[in-house]
Amino acid sequence: MKVTHELHDRRKSRNIGVGLTLVGFIAVVFALTVVKVTRGDPMQAFDHVVRPEMEVVN
């Protein structure tokens, strides 16, 4: 029983680590999205119809 217990401890530390890493990753992606959207980076792309507003003006 003792061996199993130690093994569970290790697994727990790993699961918490992976969990926190994933939460951190979500936070980074969310923050990047907020920054890019609020700054107005191009958010449109070709969508099978002509959209003159997307034409690059030289």
Place this chain on the structure above:
Amino acid sequence: MADLSINAPREYEPTFGDYFALLKPRVMSLVVFTALVGLLVAPGALHPVEMFAAILFIALGAGASGALNMWYDADIDAVMRRTAKRPVPSGRVESGEALAIGLGLSGISVVMLALATNLVAAGLLAFTIFFYAIIYSMWLKRSTPQNIVIGGAAGAFPPMIGWAAVTGDVSLASVLMFGLIFMWTPPHFWALALFTKSDYGDAGVPMLTVTHGRDSTRRHILAYTVLLAPVGIGLALTSVGGPVTMAAAVILNGLFLKGAYDIWRRDDASAEADNYAVEKKFFKLSLYYLFLHFTALLADAAIGGLMA
């Protein structure tokens, strides 16, 4: 037919730290520092969130290449004392896991860097991982005594990636930042090789000290240090340089050349007599050399920012 082996208990259950060790955290700290300098001295600016994400994913890419290196080199790592305790040779992490983590993180880091900044930076990061894992680890590390020079190139890319994250291009200044680390690595590492008892020979890795002898290594240190000096001075003359960088380049290269000359002038008999004092001093200086050079670039960027 059901394969139940996946449910079989493993002898050792790896912790999160074991997986983290695959990413070579100590190498990562140098990557973070130099990439940050490249990013901060580049003309233009990123949003702090983008900057954080860029550094994070450059570091993650470097970690991914470290994991791929540990996957491929597990056989020689197991033979050498310095590396025998790494997660794969010590049996804490399975070889296939290291490969999966290396490949997975490579993909994530490159795609995320592209989304956070631009394709040039992401392309450079992808090339760095390819270079370190395939060209260096799989090919040249075991076949040429110039392996340190090749490996140094992979470590030299981060400031260039940081620069490209802001500007979207490659410039003379970013190439010279690359050149500074690239030319610095061989003398730095060979000085260490002179005074540490290495077991690369047992692992079948050709090290210059073994293949060409220690006197040849001393000549190589001097030659690379002489070639390094113009790179340092040249960097100070580019748009990212300034009075602080120039002063640092002159002083540091002067000291470095003096140290390399002292190493070249003596042989192993006199080195053993004073327990490799000159070589150890040179190695210590090499650590300061790179750190202060890049700090000087930051200082000039800060001064330029205040004057503007």
